[in-house]
Amino acid sequence: xxxxxxxxxxxxxxxxxxxxxxxxxxxxxxxxxxxxxxxxxxxxxxxxxxxxxxxxxxxxxxxxxxxxxxxxxxxxxxxxxxxxxxxxxxxxxxxxxxxxxxxxxxxxxxxxxxxxxxxxxxxxxxxxxxxxxxxxxxxxxxxxxxx
Amino acid sequence: xxxxxxxxxxxxxxxxxxxxxxxxxxxxxxxxxxxxxxxxxxxxxxxxxxxxxxxxxxxxxxxxxxxxxxxxxxxxxxxxxxxxxxxxxxxxxxxxxxxxxxxxxxxxxxxxxxxxxxxxxxxxxxxxxxxxxxxxxxxxxxxxxxxxxxxxxxxxxxxxxxxxxxxxxxxxxxxxxxxxxxxxxxxxxxxxxxxxxxxxxxxxxxxxxxxxxxxxxxxxxxxxxxxxxxxxxxxxxxxxxxxxxxxxxxxxxxxxxxxxxxxxxxxxxxxxxxxxxxxxxxxxxxxxxxxxxxxxxxxxxxxxxxxxxxxxxxxxxxxxxxxxxxxxxxxxxxxxxxxxxxxxxxxxxxxxxxxxxxxxxxxxxxxxxxxxxxxxxxxxxxxxxxxxxxxxxxxxxxxxxxxxxxxxxxxxxxxxxxxxxxxxxxxxxxxxxxxxxxxxxxxxxxxxxxxxxxxxxxxxxxxxxxxxxxxxxxxxxxxxxxxxxxxxxxxxxxxxxxxxxxxxxxxxxxxxxxxxxxxxxxxxxxxxxxxxxxxxxx
Numbered sequence: 001x002x003x004x005x006x007x008x009x010x011x012x013x014x015x016x017x018x019x020x021x022x023x024x025x026x027x028x029x030x031x032x033x034x035x036x037x038x039x040x041x042x043x044x045x046x047x048x049x050x051x052x053x054x055x056x057x058x059x060x061x062x063x064x065x066x067x068x069x070x071x072x073x074x075x076x077x078x079x080x081x082x083x084x085x086x087x088x089x090x091x092x093x094x095x096x097x098x099x100x101x102x103x104x105x106x107x108x109x110x111x112x113x114x115x116x117x118x119x120x121x122x123x124x125x126x127x128x129x130x131x132x133x134x135x136x137x138x139x140x141x142x143x144x145x146x147x
Numbered sequence: 148x149x150x151x152x153x154x155x156x157x158x159x160x161x162x163x164x165x166x167x168x169x170x171x172x173x174x175x176x177x178x179x180x181x182x183x184x185x186x187x188x189x190x191x192x193x194x195x196x197x198x199x200x201x202x203x204x205x206x207x208x209x210x211x212x213x214x215x216x217x218x219x220x221x222x223x224x225x226x227x228x229x230x231x232x233x234x235x236x237x238x239x240x241x242x243x244x245x246x247x248x249x250x251x252x253x254x255x256x257x258x259x260x261x262x263x264x265x266x267x268x269x270x271x272x273x274x275x276x277x278x279x280x281x282x283x284x285x286x287x288x289x290x291x292x293x294x295x296x297x298x299x300x301x302x303x304x305x306x307x308x309x310x311x312x313x314x315x316x317x318x319x320x321x322x323x324x325x326x327x328x329x330x331x332x333x334x335x336x337x338x339x340x341x342x343x344x345x346x347x348x349x350x351x352x353x354x355x356x357x358x359x360x361x362x363x364x365x366x367x368x369x370x371x372x373x374x375x376x377x378x379x380x381x382x383x384x385x386x387x388x389x390x391x392x393x394x395x396x397x398x399x400x401x402x403x404x405x406x407x408x409x410x411x412x413x414x415x416x417x418x419x420x421x422x423x424x425x426x427x428x429x430x431x432x433x434x435x436x437x438x439x440x441x442x443x444x445x446x447x448x449x450x451x452x453x454x455x456x457x458x459x460x461x462x463x464x465x466x467x468x469x470x471x472x473x474x475x476x477x478x479x480x481x482x483x484x485x486x487x488x489x490x491x492x493x494x495x496x497x498x499x500x501x502x503x504x505x506x507x508x509x510x511x512x513x514x515x516x517x518x519x520x521x522x523x524x525x526x527x528x529x530x531x532x533x534x535x536x537x538x539x540x541x542x543x544x545x546x547x548x549x550x551x552x553x554x555x556x557x558x559x560x561x562x563x564x565x566x567x568x569x570x571x572x573x574x575x576x577x578x579x580x581x582x583x584x585x586x587x588x589x590x591x592x593x594x595x596x597x598x599x600x601x602x603x604x605x606x607x608x609x610x611x612x613x614x615x616x617x618x619x620x621x622x623x624x625x626x627x628x629x630x631x632x633x634x635x636x637x638x639x640x641x642x643x644x645x646x647x648x649x650x651x652x653x654x655x656x657x658x659x660x661x662x663x664x665x666x667x668x669x670x671x672x673x674x675x676x677x678x679x680x681x682x683x684x685x
Contacts, residue, residue, distance in 0.1 A: 009242070012238070013234075013235075013238055016234065016238075020202075020205065020227070020230055020234075023205050023206060023209040023210070024205070024209065024223055024227065026209045026210065027205070027208050027209030027210075027218075027219055027222075027223050028218060028220075028223065030209065030214070032214045032215055032216055032217075033213065033214055033215065035215070041215075044215065045215040045216060048215055048216045049215075049216050052216050052217055081217075082216070082217050083214065083216065083217030083218055083219045083220065083221065083222070084214070084215040084216045084217055085211070085213040085214050085215060085219075086213040086214075086215055087213075088285070100215060103217075103219065103221050103222055104221070105220065105221040113221040113222065113224075113225055
């Protein structure tokens with residue numbers, strides 16, 4: 001009862017609103033993590049960054065020479081409008097798997113948010129990590145064996 | 148689709164306005180009856196659920212350091228929308244219901260709401276404990292600690308609220324029971340996983356070949372669920388156990404025994420198949436032992452604890468436990484018999500290593516049959532006059548009789564379809580198609596016949612028993628359906644309490660009728676349940 005007298009009832013919603021607004025501001029202005037580009041996760045970050053910015057030629061430079069690569073450097077639906085977070089990294093010095101969670105807004109106002117996980121397989125090539133057989137976001141493109 | 152947006156918007160805004168107007172009008176004027184209050188608490192639970200999960204989503208999008216690219220606009224928008232709609236509803240309803248509770252302490256809506264929150268958010272909390280443990284020790288890099296904080300905070304807040312306003316009566320035990328159940332499951336998973344890890348390490352060090360599981364998640368569950376379970380379940384419970392606590396005790400005891408029996412059957416079958424030469428090399432053959440032994444150890448520990456809580460007095464909990472195991476034993480006996488017969492007579496063209504499966508099914512048939520026979524004998528040895536009135540016995544006999552009878556009828560239809568197709572000229576060997584329906588018809592039919600025999604015997608004994616007129620005086624605040632459940636020989640007098648404690652619901656009414664058992668009695672109902680005392684015959 002003393003607690004109730006000390007803290008007015010309207011203060012709880014105020015605290016809640018302030019907390020929510022703070023979280024939203026942090027979420028909007030926080031920069032993506034700065035990962036080491038020499039690591040598998042850093043390579044995936046740089047690769048996705050070039051795709052999001054629409055620099056598809058630079059993105060294609062991240063592709064490994066061997067395996068199947070898309071027949072065009074331009075993704076199926078152009079530059080993806082997504083936010084990407086890291087889920088896990090697994091592997092060794094030669095090959096690594098990086099799993100990310102991708103959130104993609106629907107173009108419909110009430111279409112909601114698509115969330116899915118994508119796997120990137122990376123291999124060491126010429127001292128750097130390269131994305132092997134990239135599928136995201138090149139879903140509908142035929143691929144060509146280049147090695 | 149074009150109209151969907153405005154309609155949804157208007158519906159949400161209209162609902163909010165209506166809720167606000169209602170809350171404003173009813174401020175300081177709790178209704179005279181109090182009622183069950185379920186609808187407001189249901190809306191409150193939904194609002195708290197949406198707000199809680201939206202807050203977790205918002206915190207995850209804003210605070211976890213795992214963003215590689217882009218801004219989390221979609222996540223923030225979704226979480227904000229949920230919070231803007233559900234947050235005010237939750238806040239307003241919480242305050243309205245708090246005022247109402249101060250006037251009507253014993254409304255069952257409050258404990259039911261608390262139980263719903265406990266089952267959803269305590270489960271979510273344990274899931275996030277496992278995810279954080281996995282992230283800290285596995286390949287995942289960023290633990291979702293925000294989920295842990297939000298779900299833990301919501302659970303903790305409601306525990307604090309319970310501490311301030313303890314729910315009353317039988318139904319008031321529901322939140323604690325739900326919390327005990329959720330944490331007992333998490334504790335069992337954690338204990339079994341941790342023991343499996345330890346025993347697998349031991350098995351491997353002895354030369355065995357086994358996949359050693361990662362212990363992080365199960366260890367984390369063990370460490371967090373143990374204290375929660377101890378806090379929710381172990382402290383002294385007030386008063387005699389009511390219907391809900393009896394149901395919980397029966398279910399927990401029966402499930403832990405069934406878990407132990409199932410694992411023991413696996414251990415025995417693996418050993419027999421090894422001795423019978425139906426085995427891989429020894430180091431691989433026993434690789435199921437670490438997990439099976441863990442189930443036995445944890446299951447038997449839980450069984451010893453809960454069986455001790457039930458005691459030896461033949462009350463609702465003991466009956467519920469015994470009939471639950473008997474029912475499961477009978478159902479699994481039928482299932483395993485059908486599987487065994489099917490496997491024995493299945494045509495094999497070549498090879499086919501069925502030895503181990505046959506041994507496992509044989510052991511399962513024996514264990515199921517033994518469990519059913521053991522508990523059926525126990526319940527049959529109990530004094531019949533009391534037993535035939537008991538709710539667990541009626542549920543067992545009638546429920547299982549209907550289920551096995553319908554199963555037998557369905558299997559017979561399937562059997563006759565095969566027979567008629569053969570008679571009407573469809574060629575080929577039909578014996579393969581007959582095996583399962585024929586076995587199921589016979590096994591279920593025999594079980595149904597056995598059960599219906601006892602249903603008839605109980606009915607005959609009930610009608611033979613000459614019930615003398617008797618008087619039951621009930622002291623309660625609301626008799627509910629009580630008077631309709633007593634036989635016509637009963638004269639029921641109700642003395643109303645001045646307060647709101649002692650409401651009788653359907654389950655309690657059935658329990659009272661069973662406990663009174665045709666004798667003149669005085670029944671006292673309060674917030675701790677009911678008590679029955681013998682009264683002088685009229």
